[in-house]
Amino acid sequence: MSRITLTVNGTPHLVDVEPSVPLLYVLRNDLGLEGPRFGCGLGQCGACTVIIKGEAVRSCTRPVSTAQGTDITTLEGLARDGVLHPLQRAWIDEQVPQCGFCQNGQILTAKALLDRNPHPTDAEIRQGMEGALCRCMTYYRIQAAIKRAAKEMAS
Numbered sequence: 001m002s003r004i005t006l007t008v009n010g011t012p013h014l015v016d017v018e019p020s021v022p023l024l025y026v027l028r029n030d031l032g033l034e035g036p037r038f039g040c041g042l043g044q045c046g047a048c049t050v051i052i053k054g055e056a057v058r059s060c061t062r063p064v065s066t067a068q069g070t071d072i073t074t075l076e077g078l079a080r081d082g083v084l085h086p087l088q089r090a091w092i093d094e095q096v097p098q099c100g101f102c103q104n105g106q107i108l109t110a111k112a113l114l115d116r117n118p119h120p121t122d123a124e125i126r127q128g129m130e131g132a133l134c135r136c137m138t139y140y141r142i143q144a145a146i147k148r149a150a151k152e153m154a155s
């Protein structure tokens with residue numbers, strides 16, 4: 001076991017864990033953050049996505065030790081002082097989720113996309129969201145919500 005400091009949504013946490021344990025397990029089981037989901041556990045679906053250094057990364061295959069000293073953002077960190085992030089509002093307005101299981105990964109992948117490209121074209125949205133899988137096929141509503149959020153963030 002090792003003592004590892006993780007800064008999650010701006011708050012530092014000291015955890016006593018095996019360095020090779022996936023970051024996802026620590027976020028969910030040790031820190032009680034249930035935004036990131038366990039889907040495939042193989043880095044292939046995106047349900048476990050978090051943002052590290054501006055990049056949407058898969059926390060199910062990332063050893064917790066590699067996240068030490070970085071700022072980690074989870075879905076729980078998007079709202080500020082009780083005010084939803086424009087993406088979260090757009091997700092509600094467009095009624096994106098169906099079963100909801102993949103939506104953590106969709107929203108965080110979308111946030112990383114808009115942070116690096118505030119005005120993505122449809123093609124850029126499709127490319128940026130590639131790999132965030134949805135078994136309920138909510139892709140058209142996801143695209144509409146990203147465009148809605150981008151418009152709101154620009155105004």
Ligand code: FES
Pocket residue numbers: 037038039040041042043044045046047048049058059060061
């Ligand atoms: S649970 Fe991590 S990519 Fe599927």
Ligand code: FES
Pocket residue numbers: 097098099100101102103133134135136137138
């Ligand atoms: S909303 Fe069901 S898997 Fe995406």
